[in-house]
Amino acid sequence: MAAIFRPSANLAAKFFLLGMGGLLAGGVFWWWVYPRTDYARGVGWVIDQPVPFSHEHHVAGLGIDCRFCHTSVEVSANAGMPPTYTCMTCHSQIWTNAALLAPVRDSLAHDAPIAWKVVNDLPNYVYFNHSIHIAKGVGCESCHGSVDRMALTFKAASLTMQFCLNCHRNPGPNLRPRAAIYDTEWRRGPDTPSPDALMKQYGIVNRDLTDCSICHR
């Protein structure tokens, strides 16, 4: 009886198997590995803004507090972007002719908000709130990095679910005294209260912060 497959079919079968293996690996990479890389999540990438605003100049250089511009961070879910009026508090008098600031002056003249591009973004199915974190002693730096050293703002943390849970499982070591919340240079020192003491001070006791309904509501 004649063979059903010719000898060359061996090669074809090998290629087929290899191809399937490659597809599987490629699929895993494309759907599982790649979306979790810092590159895909845009960590560390500067986004072109309408005005090249520098936190380094304004925060580290001039010592302006975060709340001068992000006024609602203590009391609301959103930190809030500074309106043009806030920039003009100073730039009505200094750097008044700088070309860099032309979009700010146009915005005031035409009564149209400056369209800042979003740097940190969570999917809409995640519930997030700034005020609770500030009230319970989590510093801006824990999620936004050393903003005061950013000449142009970039995303410093991946903001994946894993990132949030890493802290929610045991917030203690990430908490700071109230005075250090806006200080992005603060580091735990010998006279910092212990994590347990801070947990008690902020009243974070007997809670499971990893319940799905905390962030998915």
Place this chain on the structure above:
Amino acid sequence: MIRVGALLLLAIALAACDDMTTQPKKNAYADASVGPGKVPAGTVAFQERPVAPPPVSLALIERGQERFRIYCTPCHSELGDGNGMVVQRGFPAPPSYHIDRLRQAPPGHFYDVITNGHGAMYSFAQRVAPADRWAIIAYIRALQRSQDASAADLTPAEKAALQ
């Protein structure tokens, strides 16, 4: 029959496959017509209700100190002498709080300056709530006193410590 059932199941399972990340949520700020910067005509800001000055307490002064350091020190400096960081970079210098005119000015004058601005100084009404304005004023009063204390203000114990 089994094949049809399997196909149907597959269709149902795959129908739920859409990317959650692209599903929108109602977001008040996403709608440009009500977004920040565009307030419908005739709107009254809820914080704008003036409040009566609260009684002066240590907590009030501490709150005032915190707010003062956020909103006022860039120009007026921690000391209130009007030589803040932004003034050092070329902003017109504000008067020192430690001049007679401002020592004698009634609290209402400070409230008015914070609410409506004054000359080159912009209004802080959007950023400082009425209750916090009084707190800042209480702190400025403490600041003025700190630079203008006389021997008569000291307790006997403090006098003894100084001698």
